[in-house]
Amino acid sequence: MGLELSGVTVRYGATEAVSEVDLSVADGEVLALLGPSGCGKSTLLRAVAGLERPNAGQVRWDGTDLSGVAVHRRGFGLVFQDGQLFPHRDVAANVAFGLRMHGVDRAARSRRVDELLELVGLDGYQQRRVTELSGGEQQRVALARALAPAPRLLLLDEPLSALDRVLREQLAVDLAGLLRQTGTTALVVTHDHDEAFTLADRVALMQAGRIRQVGPPDEVWRRPADEEVAGFLGCTTFVPGTASDGVVSSVLGAVDLPGTADGSVRLGLRANALRADTEGSVRGEVVQRLHRRDHARLLVRLDVVASPVEAVAPVVGPPGTGDHVHLVLDPDGVAVIQPSFVDSRP
Numbered sequence: 001m002g003l004e005l006s007g008v009t010v011r012y013g014a015t016e017a018v019s020e021v022d023l024s025v026a027d028g029e030v031l032a033l034l035g036p037s038g039c040g041k042s043t044l045l046r047a048v049a050g051l052e053r054p055n056a057g058q059v060r061w062d063g064t065d066l067s068g069v070a071v072h073r074r075g076f077g078l079v080f081q082d083g084q085l086f087p088h089r090d091v092a093a094n095v096a097f098g099l100r101m102h103g104v105d106r107a108a109r110s111r112r113v114d115e116l117l118e119l120v121g122l123d124g125y126q127q128r129r130v131t132e133l134s135g136g137e138q139q140r141v142a143l144a145r146a147l148a149p150a151p152r153l154l155l156l157d158e159p160l161s162a163l164d165r166v167l168r169e170q171l172a173v174d175l176a177g178l179l180r181q182t183g184t185t186a187l188v189v190t191h192d193h194d195e196a197f198t199l200a201d202r203v204a205l206m207q208a209g210r211i212r213q214v215g216p217p218d219e220v221w222r223r224p225a226d227e228e229v230a231g232f233l234g235c236t237t238f239v240p241g242t243a244s245d246g247v248v249s250s251v252l253g254a255v256d257l258p259g260t261a262d263g264s265v266r267l268g269l270r271a272n273a274l275r276a277d278t279e280g281s282v283r284g285e286v287v288q289r290l291h292r293r294d295h296a297r298l299l300v301r302l303d304v305v306a307s308p309v310e311a312v313a314p315v316v317g318p319p320g321t322g323d324h325v326h327l328v329l330d331p332d333g334v335a336v337i338q339p340s341f342v343d344s345r346p
């Protein structure tokens, strides 16, 4: 059954940080709690860990209410943004910490430490001082330490946020593999979309203390519950559309979006929804061009949409600022907001 939250509310004085949250994490599932800074993610995670007492609602594990169960008796592992390793202990002693607390004997501890360090890619690091490790290595040690006692639930609070981008992307892929390999049930708090979508079986979107939508990554990405959620997920332009037989038509043209129920919809466009293409039927004028990591980002004034829209172009070549451009609609960058999805959100 795993973790179940019902009606969980946490207040700090007059601030309601978490409001009536219902959420579950099934055995073996990885759920990412994604939302902007300050929306209540960490507070919710702390309530699950037992570090924060909810003002209302219940946290249950396999059907048992945990309200009277102390933090260290919940059987949950914790990983924070900055690792919080013991600086005066070596890597092995850090990883062995939870095992010592559980009274595991020395030989078994040593075997388990070796096993975990190999798992996180730090074989041979046993005697290294944690203060001599890079940020990424420290987070791997923190992960090994949390996993060592085989927690029934792993709670990760922005585990990769302190790392630079390249390392973060690599570690996110490694962490996703590691959680699957160990069959770990996990709740990951993050404000980073890529991280959430890389790690999670399901994503729960949180805004202003409330869960706005829960679903598999592709569904949340493709079918946000409303414009606010879509905006958080990168949609910058919204246009009305009509769906018929899996094809959605709008002033920007028609795109195949199988599974869309017939009727009126809103289309949410991310920057890559419109692409410079000489064959494109949407015409406009480039008002700004910026060089991004692997593409050029355009701001284009169109006749058919009131505000300038974002579009992408190859890094090399035209169009430049002031040029006329033709654009095509790419379904990859399009999200669909359907009235029924707004009604069915939790």
Ligand code: ADP
Residues within 6 Å of the ligand: 012, 015, 016, 017, 035, 036, 037, 038, 039, 040, 041, 042, 043, 044
């Ligand atoms: P997130 O993890 O999404 O960034 P938090 O859970 O840390 O958000 O914070 C949610 C809200 O609760 C914020 O308005 C924050 O200022 C407030 N808050 C968090 N912790 C405390 C605290 N210990 N005392 C008072 N207010 C707090």
